[in-house]
Amino acid sequence: MSFSEFVDGPFWYFSATVFVIGVLWRLIGMLSMGSKTDYSVPRSSGAAGALGINIKRFFPRSDFWSRIKLQVVAGYLFHVGLFALLFFAAPHIEFYREYVTGFGWTALPEWAFILVSEIAFLGLLLLILHRLMNPVTRMISDRGDYIGSILIFLVMLTGCLALARSHEALRVTHFFLAELLLLYFPFSALMHTFTFPFSRGFAGAHYGRRGVKV
Amino acid sequence: MAIDMNVFRGFAEQIKMLPQMARPTDCPENERVSHAKAIFSAKIDASNATHLESCVHCGLCAEACQFYIETEDPELTPIHKLDLLKRYYRREKAPLRWLHRLIEPEITEDDLKATQHLVYESCTECGRCGLVCPMGIDIASMVHITREGLAHAGLIPAGLRAVEQEQGSRGTVFGVGPEQLRQAAEELRAKGHVVPIDKDKADILVLTSTIDVLLFKDALEATVKVMNHLGVDWTMHSCAFEGANFGLLSGYSKVQQSASERITKQAIALGAKLVIVPECGHAYPAMRWAGANVHGGPLPFEVMAISEYLGREVMEGRLHVNPIGAGKHVTYHDPCKVGRHGGVFDEPRAVLQALGVDMREMPSNRATNFCCGGGAGLFVMEGAEPMRNAAFDLKRRQVEATGADSVVTACGSCRINLMAGAGRTQWATPIESLVELVGANLK
Ligand code: SF4
Ligand code: SF4
Numbered sequence: 001m002s003f004s005e006f007v008d009g010p011f012w013y014f015s016a017t018v019f020v021i022g023v024l025w026r027l028i029g030m031l032s033m034g035s036k037t038d039y040s041v042p043r044s045s046g047a048a049g050a051l052g053i054n055i056k057r058f059f060p061r062s063d064f065w066s067r068i069k070l071q072v073v074a075g076y077l078f079h080v081g082l083f084a085l086l087f088f089a090a091p092h093i094e095f096y097r098e099y100v101t102g103f104g105w106t107a108l109p110e111w112a113f114i115l116v117s118e119i120a121f122l123g124l125l126l127l128i129l130h131r132l133m134n135p136v137t138r139m140i141s142d143r144g145d146y147i148g149s150i151l152i153f154l155v156m157l158t159g160c161l162a163l164a165r166s167h168e169a170l171r172v173t174h175f176f177l178a179e180l181l182l183l184y185f186p187f188s189a190l191m192h193t194f195t196f197p198f199s200r201g202f203a204g205a206h207y208g209r210r211g212v213k214v
Numbered sequence: 215m216a217i218d219m220n221v222f223r224g225f226a227e228q229i230k231m232l233p234q235m236a237r238p239t240d241c242p243e244n245e246r247v248s249h250a251k252a253i254f255s256a257k258i259d260a261s262n263a264t265h266l267e268s269c270v271h272c273g274l275c276a277e278a279c280q281f282y283i284e285t286e287d288p289e290l291t292p293i294h295k296l297d298l299l300k301r302y303y304r305r306e307k308a309p310l311r312w313l314h315r316l317i318e319p320e321i322t323e324d325d326l327k328a329t330q331h332l333v334y335e336s337c338t339e340c341g342r343c344g345l346v347c348p349m350g351i352d353i354a355s356m357v358h359i360t361r362e363g364l365a366h367a368g369l370i371p372a373g374l375r376a377v378e379q380e381q382g383s384r385g386t387v388f389g390v391g392p393e394q395l396r397q398a399a400e401e402l403r404a405k406g407h408v409v410p411i412d413k414d415k416a417d418i419l420v421l422t423s424t425i426d427v428l429l430f431k432d433a434l435e436a437t438v439k440v441m442n443h444l445g446v447d448w449t450m451h452s453c454a455f456e457g458a459n460f461g462l463l464s465g466y467s468k469v470q471q472s473a474s475e476r477i478t479k480q481a482i483a484l485g486a487k488l489v490i491v492p493e494c495g496h497a498y499p500a501m502r503w504a505g506a507n508v509h510g511g512p513l514p515f516e517v518m519a520i521s522e523y524l525g526r527e528v529m530e531g532r533l534h535v536n537p538i539g540a541g542k543h544v545t546y547h548d549p550c551k552v553g554r555h556g557g558v559f560d561e562p563r564a565v566l567q568a569l570g571v572d573m574r575e576m577p578s579n580r581a582t583n584f585c586c587g588g589g590a591g592l593f594v595m596e597g598a599e600p601m602r603n604a605a606f607d608l609k610r611r612q613v614e615a616t617g618a619d620s621v622v623t624a625c626g627s628c629r630i631n632l633m634a635g636a637g638r639t640q641w642a643t644p645i646e647s648l649v650e651l652v653g654a655n656l657k
Contacts, residue, residue: 029309030263039506041516043557053350063582064346067277075272075348136273139288145271187310192270192349199268200350202261210503211557212581214345 004172007179012099015179022186023194031198042209049208050201056213057200074126081120085156089113091163117160124153144188151181222633225429228388229594233372237379241368246323250363254302257359265356266303268349269293275343275353280584281336284604290336292343292353298329299360326367333360334371335598338589338605340550345582354555361465370464373594378460382469385476387424387460392452398427398434399450407438413449419486419515420450421457421477421501423494425626433493433626436653437520443656444532454480457497462504463591474500474508481515488516490523493649495551495589495625502556519552521624521648525561528568534657537570544571544646545618547609547632548583549625562624562648569651574616584609586623588631606635613643620644622651 001009060072086092090107097104108116128149131137158174161167185191192199207214241249258266275292276282282290302321304314341354364370370378381387399409410416420441426434441448454477461469478501481489491497502517518526527533546566552558559580566573578584587605592598609632613621621643623629632645 026267026309030267031260033258033260033263033307035259035261036507039509039512040503041506041512057348057350061345061582063578064274064278067283068274068346071272071274131271134273135286135288136276136282136291137271140271140273140291140294142271187313189270192268195264195268196349198264202264203344203350203352206261206352206355210555212554214350214581 003176004168007172007176011179012175015182019182019185023191026186026191027194027198030195038209040209043211044208046205046209049204049206049214051204052208053200053204053214054197070126071130074123074130076123077119078123078127081116081118081123082152082156084108084116085113085120085159088116089159089163113163117156120156121153124149124156128153147184148188148190151177151184155181221429222630225630226634229373230596232374232376232594233596235380236372236376239368239370239375241366243323246326246367246369247321250326250367251302251306251321253363253366254299254359255306257362258299258303258307261352262356262359263303263307265349265351266296266300267308269351270349272348274346274348275351278343278346280340280342280587280605280608281601284608285600289332292337292357293351295329295332295337296353296356296360298325299356299363301325302363326364326369329360330364330369330371331597333357333364334374335592335595336601338550338585338587338592340585340589341554342550342582342585345554358465362467363465365465366467370466371595371597373596374460374464374591377594378464378466378469381456381458381460381473382466385456385472387456387458388428390424390427390456392455394427395422395450395452395455398431401431402435402438405435407435408442409438410449412452413484416447416449416484416486418446418448418488418490419454419477419481419484420448420490420492421497422450422455422492423457423497423626425458425494425630426492430493430626430629430647430650432650432653433647436647436649437490437492439653439656440524440533440649444527449484451480451484457492457494457501459497459500460591462500463496470500470504471508474505477501478505478509478513481513486515488518488523491517491519493520493624493626493629493647495549495627496591498549498552498556498558519556519558519624521552521562521565522556522558523561524649524652525558525564529561529564533568533652535565535568535652536655536657537568538651538655539570540572542571542620543574543616543618544620544622545574545576545613545616546579546648547576547586547613547621547623547628548580549623549628550583550585550589552624553583554581562622565648565652566622569655574618576612577615578612584612586625586628586631587635588627593627593630593634602631603635603638606631606639610635610639610641618643620646622646622648624648 088108093104093107131141155177158177162170162174279292301318304318337357339354339357344352399411402409422434459473461473491501498519506513587602629645
């Protein structure tokens with residue numbers, strides 16, 4: 001079996017399986033820890049609080065803005081760019097159609113693909129630089145944060161190169177790195193992709209019961 | 215409404231003596247880790263687990279914490295205060311614990327000791343950091359769980375421990391018990407007030423606090439005046455008058471439970487429909503939110519902070535006050551435990567509006583209000599002094615930005631911390647109590 005056959009075949013199935021099982025394992029594990037009944041009389045609805053925070057937390061409060069704008073802007077550049085690449089780059093849609101969903105959707109034109117790639121790269125580089133240079137993030141970051149950032153950077157880089165050059169070796173490298181990322185994902189802080197609505201929701205419900213809009 | 219500054223200074227001196235009054239804890243050194251772990255195990259639920267799983271180490275929480283903002287010390291980063299709890303969670307509870315055990319070292323007694331300063335003296339559990347976190351991680355609640363673990367491991371800082379031990383063993387706080395309450399009531403009666411104590415039945419049980427009995431006597435007098443003015447059926451009770459709960463503040467659940475249940479049982483015996491908590495920040499969540507859970511079922515009465523009660527009575531047209539005049543420019547400091555943790559924002563503002571003052575909000579107000587720096591028991595911890603000072607300096611700038619000529623608040627420990635800061639920095643802006651303003655201006 002050639003390396004490309006390995007990457008396109010068994011390694012893809014293996015990494016996708018680990019990804020799905022790992023993500024579910026972690027989500028179910030944390031959510032099944034249960035909560036004690038809260039007998040206090042709520043001032044307002046916890047469910048509305050959980051929903052509200054999930055929307056509002058996308059928009060930082062103005063009180064904090066002057067101190068956090070760099071991280072927020074960099075975070076948005078990276079996440080929006082990555083989302084667009086992941087779901088609207090033509091080769092990705094083709095991949096989903098063939099292996100996952102069975103259907104496709106409209107892709108970004110090439111100029112837009114280049115633009116969102118640059119946006120995502122800019123955001124990611126700013127976030128990595130911030131992580132390295134800010135005394136707080138430098139102290140609280142662990143190995144996993146750097147591994148995750150570097151893996152995503154390499155996946156994006158090889159993805160762009162593969163698209164530009166249409167070279168088989170680059171495509172295989174890109175696939176291989178993406179599969180490594182899938183394998184790494186459930187064991188890392190990248191899990192926040194799936195945990196954030198719950199995490200926000202619990203806080204929103206807690207404060208919502210108390211009539212505080214957070 | 216001047217308070218006797220000699221009494222204030224005496225009170226501050228008494229606080230400094232607290233560490234010497236603390237008894238050794240009864241937790242054997244070699245059982246500290248197991249005691250802390252038992253608490254962590256019992257307390258961590260799905261909400262905490264999700265929060266401990268979700269941090270992306272973005273550092274934004276530091277930018278909301280008054281202690282980091284003022285000191286720029288990365289050690290004070292809010293999420294860093296949870297390192298111990300996170301390590302416990304990862305090794306013992308997390309879905310991937312089998313993996314974490316290969317990487318994360320076991321918790322040691324030294325780790326517990328190293329965390330003491332972070333969760334006691336460097337965090338007021340104010341909850342402001344939780345407002346900025348993109349994941350919504352509720353750091354304050356988990357700082358409290360860490361405190362509970364350390365408390366049961368015998369690691370409450372000495373000053374706080376002394377008061378917790380006193381409340382746990384004698385039921386008094388700073389020596390204030392039924393006798394001192396009756397004495398305070400006699401003083402008020404001598405001034406012509408009716409002060410019902412120990413009635414058999416009453417609709418409303420009014421709590422007070424040691425701080426009001428000893429120091430802010432005008433707040434107690436104003437409360438009495440308001441209750442009488444409203445003509446409601448109320449009483450104080452010498453067996454259940456102390457709103458402060460040093461079990462909650464220290465994280466020692468046995469004392470929290472006894473202090474809370476003492477009030478609950480008395481209120482039930484009185485047939486009370488309402489329990490009013492004094493101007494004491496943490497006394498509010500102790501009864502309003504934790505009271506029912508400590509009791510093990512819904513409480514058959516309502517719990518309100520005095521500021522909330524005053525606001526409700528004003529809003530519903532039962533309480534009438536004389537306008538002080540728009541010439542008085544005030545700003546309102548929301549006590550974290552009543553505001554951000556309690557949802558009481560509109561009521562005190564309605565009272566100030568009825569008083570006709572020119573109300574000026576601070577740049578950060580209501581839910582994002584900055585803590586005074588003395589909350590969660592920091593005002594009785596000697597080692598917290600640099601933190602209290604840092605928070606005061608920030609608060610002072612916030613107040614000065616409004617151009618107000620006085621700060622009104624509804625929490626005795628906020629007042630103490632702000633007054634201590636004002637004394638230290640020769641700041642002349644008066645720090646006033648909401649209930650005292652109402653008491654002095656009843657129609
Ligand atoms: S709860 Fe308040 S004091 Fe504690 S870390 Fe958060 S912002 Fe700082
Ligand atoms: S703001 Fe939230 S996600 Fe960011 S470091 Fe703090 S706790 Fe973690």
